[in-house]
Amino acid sequence: MTRNRWAELLHGGRAQYGMWIASGNAYSAEICAGSGLDWLMLDQEHVPNDIRSTLAQLQAVAAYPIEVLVRPASADPVAVKQLLDIGVTNLIVPMIESADAARALVAATRYPPAGIRGVGSALARASRWNRTSDYLITADEGLTVTVQVESVEGLEALPDIVAVDGVDAVFIGPADLAASMGYLGRPEAPEVVETIEKALQTISGYGKSAGVNAFDESLARRYVDAGARFVLVGADVTLLARGSETLAARYGCGAVQN
Numbered sequence: 001m002t003r004n005r006w007a008e009l010l011h012g013g014r015a016q017y018g019m020w021i022a023s024g025n026a027y028s029a030e031i032c033a034g035s036g037l038d039w040l041m042l043d044q045e046h047v048p049n050d051i052r053s054t055l056a057q058l059q060a061v062a063a064y065p066i067e068v069l070v071r072p073a074s075a076d077p078v079a080v081k082q083l084l085d086i087g088v089t090n091l092i093v094p095m096i097e098s099a100d101a102a103r104a105l106v107a108a109t110r111y112p113p114a115g116i117r118g119v120g121s122a123l124a125r126a127s128r129w130n131r132t133s134d135y136l137i138t139a140d141e142g143l144t145v146t147v148q149v150e151s152v153e154g155l156e157a158l159p160d161i162v163a164v165d166g167v168d169a170v171f172i173g174p175a176d177l178a179a180s181m182g183y184l185g186r187p188e189a190p191e192v193v194e195t196i197e198k199a200l201q202t203i204s205g206y207g208k209s210a211g212v213n214a215f216d217e218s219l220a221r222r223y224v225d226a227g228a229r230f231v232l233v234g235a236d237v238t239l240l241a242r243g244s245e246t247l248a249a250r251y252g253c254g255a256v257q258n
Helices: 005-010 027-031 050-060 075-083 101-109 135-142 152-154 160-161 175-182 190-204 217-224 238-248
Strands: 016-021 039-042 067-071 090-093 144-149 169-172 209-211 230-237
Touching: 005 067, 005 175, 016 027, 016 067, 016 238, 027 039, 027 050, 027 238, 039 050, 050 067, 050 075, 050 101, 075 090, 075 230, 101 160, 144 160, 152 160, 160 169, 160 190, 160 209, 169 190, 169 230, 175 190, 190 209, 190 217, 217 230, 230 238
Parallel strands: 016 039, 016 230, 039 067, 067 090, 090 144, 144 169, 169 209, 209 230
Antiparallel strands: none
8 A cells, every 4th residue: 555645645736625524425425526626525424424324435536646644523433444444544523522532533544453443454445355365454554544633622722633643633612712702603703713823733733634624715825824734625515505696696586495
């Protein structure tokens, strides 16, 4: 196996800009894979995605020169194992609030004795059904683990989380962080933005890659200036929602349906 390309890009010369695939649809994922963006995030936390639909999306985008991260609904080791076995090489995992949780997540991605990942490579797309003869030996080198910190508790533990061996990057989740800080629905509140900037600087200061999502361009660029190396700047469903609303308004159509 070769070294993980996403890991190399995170330490490259410029920030990586990507988008959320929240439709749970392989056709949409393929359209976006050819957009010229740097990376996609296939989500299972907030969208109707399961292991089969995620696999279909991975297969649909495989032919395109774009990096792919997959976010499970939680750090459940069984869910992590299944994603790794279908060929996910870059995980982004929500709601990590302590160094212990980060260590447990890393262990779920490693084969024994370094971790607890179940050995099923003969059945797995990840090893090309054991056609990759050294998969069990080299699998760990081909993975990246990104933890999401998105609460006040998580921020308080950030220096310890960043220091965990096997954590490649930390992604700050503005929406949940804003709610945790008392600004529900206001991730762009000045207090939240300043807190995120400080977190990005902390992560970078420990030599790890920092990420965040920001659909507002000026805010995205502000976060890059603060140290973000990868930023989610849009989502397939929001592009479709806002674009269709704009189209309807252009022709004087009826009110938006709730």
